[in-house]
Structure formats: structure tokens, C-alpha cells
Amino acid sequence: AQTVTQSQPEMSVQEAETVTLSCTYDTSESDYYLFWYKQPPSRQMILVIRQEAYKQQNATENRFSVNFQKAAKSFSLKISDSQLGDAAMYFCAYRSARGGSQGNLIFGKGTKLSVKP
Amino acid sequence: NAGVMQNPRHLVRRRGQEARLRCSPMKGHSHVYWYRQLPEEGLKFMVYLQKENIIDESGMPKERFSAEFPKEGPSILRIQQVVRGDSAAYFCASSPPGQGWIYNEQFFGPGTRLTVL
Numbered sequence: 001a002q003t004v005t006q007s008q009p010e011m012s013v014q015e016a017e018t019v020t021l022s023c024t025y026d027t028s029e030s031d032y033y034l035f036w037y038k039q040p041p042s043r044q045m046i047l048v049i050r051q052e053a054y055k056q057q058n059a060t061e062n063r064f065s066v067n068f069q070k071a072a073k074s075f076s077l078k079i080s081d082s083q084l085g086d087a088a089m090y091f092c093a094y095r096s097a098r099g100g101s102q103g104n105l106i107f108g109k110g111t112k113l114s115v116k117p
Numbered sequence: 118n119a120g121v122m123q124n125p126r127h128l129v130r131r132r133g134q135e136a137r138l139r140c141s142p143m144k145g146h147s148h149v150y151w152y153r154q155l156p157e158e159g160l161k162f163m164v165y166l167q168k169e170n171i172i173d174e175s176g177m178p179k180e181r182f183s184a185e186f187p188k189e190g191p192s193i194l195r196i197q198q199v200v201r202g203d204s205a206a207y208f209c210a211s212s213p214p215g216q217g218w219i220y221n222e223q224f225f226g227p228g229t230r231l232t233v234l
Contacts, residue, residue, distance in 0.1 A: 004159075037225075043206060045160075045225035091159050103212075104150055104173065105223060107159035 002027045004094050006108035013082045014116050020067075021077045021111045023092030031097040034068065034075045035105070039089040048090070051075065053097070079113075087115045119143070121211050121226035129232045136196040136203070138229045142211030149192045150223060151184060154206040166192060199233045206230050 003026045013019035025034070036048040051059045051068050058066050063083075067076045079086055092108040122141040130136050142149050147168050152160040162176040166186035177184065181199075186192040196203055207230075210223035 006159075043228050043230075045208065045210075045228075047222060047224075050222065103148065103165050104162035104176070105152075105160070105210075106162070107152075109157075109159045 002029070002032075002094050002096070002106050004092050004106050004108040006092055006111050008111045009109070010112045010114070012114045012116060013079070013086075015082055015084060017082055018078060018080045019082055019113065021079075021090050021092075021113065023075045023077070023108055025073050025075065025092070025094050027073070027094065027096075029096055029098070033095045033097060034066075035093040035095070036064070036066070036075075036077045037091045037093060037107075038086075039091060039110070040087075045091075049077065082115050084115050084117060087113055089113075121146075121209060121224050123207075123209050123226035123229050125229060126227060127230050127232070129234065130199050131234050132200055133198050136199050136231055136233075138194040138196075138207050138209075138231070140192040140194070140209030140211075140226060142192070142209075143213075143224055146211035146213045146224070148212045148214065149186050150210045150212075151192075151194050152208045152210065154208060154228070156205070160208060163194070196231075199231075201233050204231055204233045 005024045032053045034051045038046045038048050049061045049064050063080045065078045089110045091110045093105040095105050124139050149166045151163040154160045164177045164184045165173040181197045183195045206228045208228045209226045212223050
């Protein structure tokens with residue numbers, strides 16, 4: 001079974017600085033998708049960024065980028081120029097590309113990010 | 118296009134009562150997922166449904182929990198004879214039919230926070 005591990009329960013960053021959140025996963029599959037979700041205090045789950053495992057190029061969305069290391073099964077999130085609105089829980093998630101009954105997301109336990117003004 | 122809607126947002130039940138949580142997927146989406154988030158935890162998959170079919174219920178407790186997604190109307194997650202351990206946030210997500218990225222992205226509702234007294 002696949003597992004997702006986020007080893008940093010809490011992180012803190014100064015406004016305008018850069019922070020990296022770690023995520024590792026375990027799978028025997030070669031084709032899958034990886035996601036980072038943000039959950040602010042409102043608890044709404046917001047997709048931040050996604051990565052297809054067969055793509056070597058790291059995904060980027062504005063101030064958010066990932067460092068995807070397939071061999072190491074590592075998928076870290078870098079937030080540049082941190083803003084107060086980035087403060088939230090961040091969840092790393094895995095999804096099999098097999099489809100069918102494998103459609104669900106597998107989440108890590110999350111990292112709580114605080115942004116200091 | 119309205120997002121995924123869940124109601125109620127907050128639900129309080131006494132032990133032994135029934136809880137019914139509703140999820141209306143985004144327009145055109147025929148795949149629905151239910152997840153449960155316990156305090157200080159990530160989301161855990163419960164069940165995956167398509168219209169009138171349960172595709173994967175491997176994350177659903179064997180007793181007291183059931184889910185449906187009828188041809189017409191919202192998806193319902195039903196918890197009979199609730200216990201204190203059922204207190205959690207329950208999230209619904211939907212995705213459209215088909216292949217490609219849009220199929221693999223799940224759009225989340227705001228969640229229902231269930232409190233069992």
C-alpha cells in the first residue's frame with residue numbers, strides 16, 4: 001500500500017523569505033500523480049500544485065514550485081516570497097494513475113506553516 | 118460554475134442518533150469521494166462513488182457507515198448510531214469523467230464538521 005510522510009509537523013518562515021516543506025512517499029507503482037494542498041483556517045482544501053510522475057520537469061505555479069526526486073520518492077514544496085496569506089496547513093497527497101478503483105488521494109499528516117510579519 | 122457544496126457545515130448529534138451529510142458535486146462531475154479528517158490529522162479516504170455505483174469503499178468502517186450517490190440528487194454519507202469517535206470533519210470531493218489531468222484533479226467542498234455529544 002502507498003504511504004505519504006510529512007516529517008515536519010510545524011514550520012515557520014519570515015514574510016518575504018523562502019521556505020521548503022518536505023514530503024516523501026512509498027509506492028511500487030511507476031505512474032502516479034503528486035499534489036500539494038493548502039488548508040487555511042476556513043478548512044477549505046485548495047490545490048496548490050501538482051506533478052505527474054512521468055514528467056522530469058518540476059512543476060511551478062507562480063511563487064510555488066516543487067522539487068520532485070522520483071528515485072528518492074521525494075516531493076518537496078518551495079514557497080518563495082512568503083506572504084501572510086500563505087499561513088495554513090499544507091498536505092502532500094498521492095494518487096495512483098491506474099484509475100478505476102484506485103482513484104482516491106492518499107494524504108500525509110500535514111505541515112502547519114506560520115508566516116511571521 | 119458553483120463549486121462542490123456540502124451541507125450542513127456544522128452538525129451536532131447526541132450519541133446514538135443518525136447523521137446525514139450531503140454533497141452536491143460540481144456541475145458535470147460524476148465522481149464523488151468522501152474523506153474524513155480527525156483532529157490534527159490528514160484526510161483519510163472513505164469511499165469513492167459514481168452515479169448509482171459504489172466503486173471503492175475500502176476506507177469505510179464496516180458498521181454504521183453507508184454512502185450513496187443516486188441518479189438524481191446529492192451524494193449522502195450516512196452514519197447510524199453515532200459515537201464520540203465519529204466527531205471529525207467530513208470532506209467531499211468531485212471530479213469529472215474522462216481522462217487526463219482534469220480527471221485526476223479532485224475539487225473539494227468546504228466540509229461538514231460533525232460533533233457528537
